[in-house]
Amino acid sequence: MAAAARNPRKVSASCMGRRRRRVDRGAAVGALPEAIAALSRTLPAGPSPEIFRRAKFDRPEAAPALWQLLFRVLSPLSANGASAPPAQEAQVRVVKSELHSQGYPRRALAQLPEDGSQGSRELLLALAWLLARGPLLERLLAQTRVRLGDEIPLCECEALARPGPPVPRVEADGPVDVRHLQWLMGKLRFQWRKLITSQQEQCALLGKIHSYTRGCHSDRSLGHLSVAETELLRDAEGGQQLLRRLESENVRLEAALHWRRQELVFWRWMDTVLGTCPPEASQPTFVPRIPERGAGEWELVARELQALQEELRGAAEPRRAAWEARVGGWGPEWSAVRRASREAVGLELAALQRAWERGGAAAQPHGPCRLVKSDAGASGGPGLRAAQAIEVLRSREACLEAVLCQLQRQCRQELARLAGALPGLIWILPPGR
């Protein structure tokens, strides 16, 4: 679309002759290190432009810095923790497996040695691949964002997408009794109750802090201070640290904006880097194998869909038979009405399909929100209202409760069927809720 508009410029540039092109290249030479420097400032543990240049020629001295960079980029949360970064081999393994799971196409990466001594050009390509595929920089910045307000995540996808720090756990190798499972379930229930109580207390405290600091914030739309801001006033040292983190984030944000303006020259350069690589030989196709964890998930979904299909068939077939029996003799005047019904149902089902294919309702609030206590709830203005969020959550709760009930009903039926095979027993169900 817009490409056509840009072509005239390119055509004119080449028409202008060699002198113009030389000037362009001259301008590009200066712009490239600048762009790379901006990119480095945005990334965590970003290496210098010199490393990038060496990586183009696959120099081994550039490799360790790039391994470290990719490790920080691909597993940001383990790097954030206070623990020391893992050993070189572990980092290399994590980088390889993460890139593989995201679908990195080149095999040369998997064949790089684990001591991290080689492969700078391949790593440079990997970094560029990650940058090209999606908003990598924005995502990284958002993950390590300095939280100035009191935040509440409205949807749980962030919490689920981010696996917690791996807990070193001794696996229970031996067989366990079902009572152990019951005990674990009870413990879980109790933990949730405790969690909810603690959360209620935190809400009460937040409410107080927000009320007591009414009118203190310089930003009128916020009105009151958050816990982080009040803490900054109470504890001077902590406040200085917060300020420093905020300022360094600002530096990174500016670098990201700078990068955005200049990245074209980087991509042109990456084309040349790719050009210096020898082409990979085509590999024989491998035997398909599904990851262990993924297999479990796949199994569950397959089973659910099959069960659903059975139920639908069981519901639809008799109805179809009954309908045909009734309507068999009806004349052609009904065909128009029937066609209209078919179209209407078709549209409804298409809309239903869109609901999951497009990734859910766009209207649902997504991501973390900053809590602001405000009396002017009804009036218009920026921001979501808690009442709306509550409604959305209630409907989600109802939906999930329905799902859980349905699953439990299924289990009850199945168990009744199995128990029915044994005569001579009376099953007394516990009193209903």
Next chain:
Amino acid sequence: MLPADCSRRLVAELRDALDACAERQRQLERSLRVSRRLLRTWEPAETPAPQPTPAPETSGEAPSPESTPSPQDLKELELLTQALEKAVRVRKGISKTGERHKALSLKSGSAATSATTASAPSRASSQASCRVSETKPPRGIQQTVVPARGLPECRLLSVGDRTRMGRGSRATKPGPGPRDQQIPPSAALQAPEAFTLKEKGILLRLPMAYRKAASRNSRLWAQLSSTQTSDSVDAAATAKTQFLQKMQMTSGGPGSGLSAAAMEAEVGLLRTACLLLRRRMEEVLSADPADCMQEYRCLLTLEGLQAITEQCLHRLQELRAAVVGQQLGPWPVGRRPGASLPCGGGTDPIWSPQLLLYSSTQELQTLEALRLRVAMLDQQIHLEKVLMAELLPLVGTQGPHWLALCRAVHSLLCEGGERFLTVLRDEPAD
């Protein structure tokens, strides 16, 4: 006893769930500690006084045209405050014997003081005059230490006053009230009293450096999030797509291979699909068709749902076939099979947080309770499915202690582990 591999899997799942819960609890406890500490009395800091803030604007006066203090100024200010506090301590030591000395310094300092208080731009004049009597003693010392530093002095005034106001006002009503002028000068030399958020929270002001950094921060985030297209942005996007295509072409592997992450994402979508299809089916089945045409529609809907379900199953089979294995490299570990994610990641992620307005603590508590309940239900549903998959087959095969197992499984699967059924043996009466 359950078989070993089944035990391992189930225990791992339950422990995962417990860990997730424990992690939430940990974060919550951290926040609780901070909040509780803020609501208690603030300890007077051993380190120099907190960043001096401009005087509160609650009096409604026009903000003073102060220049913003440079870091150099702030550092000097901290030193001054330290010196001041030391002087206060020294003063307290000699005040008992040197009342007369104080009176003299009061007089000498008065002229200079009134000049400085007059120049304190952001102070209401009535308040300043009330406070003159109290601030004179330190001011007297101040005069000798620093000759003419209008700006830091008025800052010190505000810092010192903030703490003295606590002592002065008996009422819990926030805001500077009328000074209690019966306070003897010696009392004015005591160390600043502790600060409570409840009484004086409304007087706090954020330091200028922070304000600037924060506003710059939100401005930069807004710029970053804006999806304005321009020539350079479009050109970069094209260049990126071309680069990705070239990468794909130069690589030796089959181009249509599906990455593990992509497959997980699709399986997730199909899980959501199943949920929505089932919900629609239940709606249709529970509806009571009033006339012929509605019945026809119900029938068509059910058949349509059946067709879509078959499509989904077909897609699932395709996914299985499309994932390419690899001989080298471990599979990604630690990926949590998440519960249903109706958000689907969002096509247009918002990088910095929106505002969420609440009007009362009760509303906030309801919101948070619901949020946790939804998370808990998500987890419960996932566990239910896993338990069903592992335990139902065991009940199907009759082994030793079958009855006890059956009873336990019923409780776990059908009652969430909360209630148990009773099994009676039906003895034929003789």
